[in-house]
Amino acid sequence: MKTPGNISILLVDDDIDDQEIFLLTIQDTGTNVACDFACDGIQALQKLGEPAYKPNLIFIDINMPKMNGMELLAELKQNPRLDGTPIYMYSTSDQREIVTRCMELGASGFMKKSPDIEELRRDFINVIDKRTAI
Template structure:
């Protein structure tokens, strides 16, 4: 199970299609903002294998959500990746300091995005 928190429905669809294109047998779930993500992740039965968080969202931005999720003992071992159009060094550094497992830039190039996701999923499945 892969969980994406992103307020842009088009980005959610691109994410889903890209994940399906990787050939990995993964199921995707979505939340439109940090508040909805906290509600979905608050139950004991919901345990994603990977979480991706967009940085720029209404109500609660991605970095605020990352901080909240890192305080949840049930999610301590769940890899959380920031997923954003902005990959400015300061932003990436701040996300890593807050506990992100990594950072993936949203690419307009579907082939590049598919390759990046494939590599990430392969490395996660191997570990």
Template sequence: MKTMIPGNISILLVDDDVDDQEIFLLTMQDTGTGVECEFACDGIQALEKLGDGGYQPHLIFIDINMPKMNGMELLTALKQNPRLGKTPVYMYSTSDQKEIVTKCMELGASGFMKKSPDIEELRREFSSVIDNRLPL
């Protein structure tokens, strides 16, 4: 699924929960920043989208708990890919246990965001990530 919000920042969200994809999209729209959002339902689908080199997002957000290939496995695969290794990857999950966060950072995550029911809090966090992203 691809949703355009006018702008020049491309974001991939990898999350198997369609409701979380919708919340992510609404939150991105609320940031007031133009972005293009792509979605993948698991790590395998994300690697397929990214595989041929035709799609290179500026930022990637990954849920940890997914079927087929979990978020940490996908993070590892992305960081081993010479083309994608420098792309900022943020883990985006309901699990924020210290051990999980530490492991994700050790694997190369740029940051960790806890899913929150508070849309305003999410908007602030997403805005901060977008504002501080690497130069395009």
């Protein structure tokens, strides 16, 4: 599933419902954003291995099969083609140890999957605003 837009985002998340919530919330920001999805770290690496594919922002869930979010983050931070691409962790778990470890691995930030859609929308707007200010 991919949507058209000026800012391209890759969400790596194995939960289809979370992908849908992400897409609807991003669309509700009023920003022209294209969303693409990968269901696990392996699929994300395949997409990001395509020479013509380079999203403006990447969001990664932590708990996924095959390759978890922290393993994927570590892999992506070693890819020079993605230098300068903000990578945000996006998870239901925001335990301090997990957030700290993600930041040590090079995450640009951490967003909690909030049940409050308005809060989630504000968080996305902040991330997109940071990206478009660059």
